[in-house]
Amino acid sequence: MLVVGAAGKTGRAMTAALSRRGVDVRAALRSPARAETAYAAGASSISVVDLESGLGLDEAVDGVDAVYHLAPNVHPDEVGIAERVASAAARAGVTRFAFHSVLHPDDTSMPHHVRKGRAETVVRELLPHATVLRPAAYHQNLVGAALSGRIAVPHSLDTPFTNVDLHDVAEVAAAVLTTPGHEGRAYDLAGPEQLTVREQAAVAAHVLGHPVVAEQLVPEAWAEGPGAALGEQSRADLLAMFTAYDRGGLVGDPAALTALLGRRPTTWAGVLTR
Template identity: 60%
Template sequence: MGAAGKTGRAVTRALVARGVRVRAAVRAGSRGVPDAGPSVRVVTLDLTTGDGLAEAMAGVDGVYHLAPNVHPDEVAMARRVAHSAAAQGVSRFVFHSVLHPDDASMPHHRRKAEAERAIRARLDSVTVLRPAAYAQNLVPAARAGLIEVPHSVDAPFTNVDLDDVAEVAAMVLTEEGHGGETYELAGPERLSVREMAETAASVLGHPVEAVAIPVQEWVTGPGATLPEQARDDLVAMFESYDRQGLVGDPSSLRRLLGREPRSWRDVLA
């Protein structure tokens, strides 16, 4: 699901690298659809209505469910997808959740927790991945020399490499022994945005500044084009970041990969 987004494209690449035939499910008219090589078949569906779900899942061995970011209907989407997977007899189901889904201060995290419960109520054996924020989210800003965020630049984060997450996703979809498990996927470093800017300057060879902008400036700027609910969800997230950042335990990711997860420096390099 969501194969046209950055996570979906990364998971598709990781699966194809393992020799898996992928059915890449996207919304009609989506941009960024994965290259439809011989191992990838693109299909369209509508997660808000369920149209196309049965056809997309017919004959598949596993499903990777990834909902649109901060979508208000995420829990109902999860129920629709899980119901269809059960009806189609899908043997392996992986849900892409989020780090700390039960954090009551962030509404879109809570919806992930509810979605987890809705899927488990319908399917017997589900694998849940709970990734931290992606290191790649800050790479374009680092390259441009200015990382502006609407929260404290001194709050701690354990940002994770998207390709590490995709590697784990492909692993749990294709290997035995992961049904019923929940894996927290956090990066190996605890860094603030200020520290990430300093590292980026060292790796990229040019100054990189970290700047905290007022939340209201974000609301009237980049956030102005978002639906009100999505904007409110993200403001709540920024306020949570101000208080505690977003930090997880990298031990599960390290164990699953069988190596050290990629660092912020690795991603930049």
């Protein structure tokens, strides 16, 4: 199976989950310099691809049974990339295809969510049998901050989130690619509890045994600090997301994830304990 975007944290988790099922994983990477990362996650081979031009995609999908497509985060050409990857898979006759989307891809207050939704449509037009996974934000995004004792975010500390364990998402992704019955389906993948950032800090303090403070950053300060290294479009997309989070957080229904896992999804405390 081919994992597109295999060197990132999500791609590494997908590769590891597939490898645990005995799957031979080919990692699609933008540079051979990242090959060691992919091999460490369990990939058995690599293909170098340029998602923006499509160069290398036909070679990458040659001979594979399935594709997991994960686009670069907040990429302005999300729809074009999806079309190129899905077209290559269609030409190769790939029988299983999963697209990594996002929770609430129709939320017009977040432009990069809308691009995910448009990419879903493009994928389905080319590959009607494709499966779409729509994960919430990952618990893992805040683990490092919790360990440091300070969770600082550029949005409200008091709106709810149903964050999800990346390993749970990877387990489900591996399942939908290796077992029948998921063709043409779309699954929201949300965690089992609604927690604000302030509540997440309190849980972390209890589990880790040291103080963990929650701090709200001014979005402009984020834009001039951590966001300064991003492109203008990506920075604007994330600022719009933070505004949306101020209004209502990001909440989904855990029912699909629970059913697919056959157990209760991993909680925030569970991730920290692990």
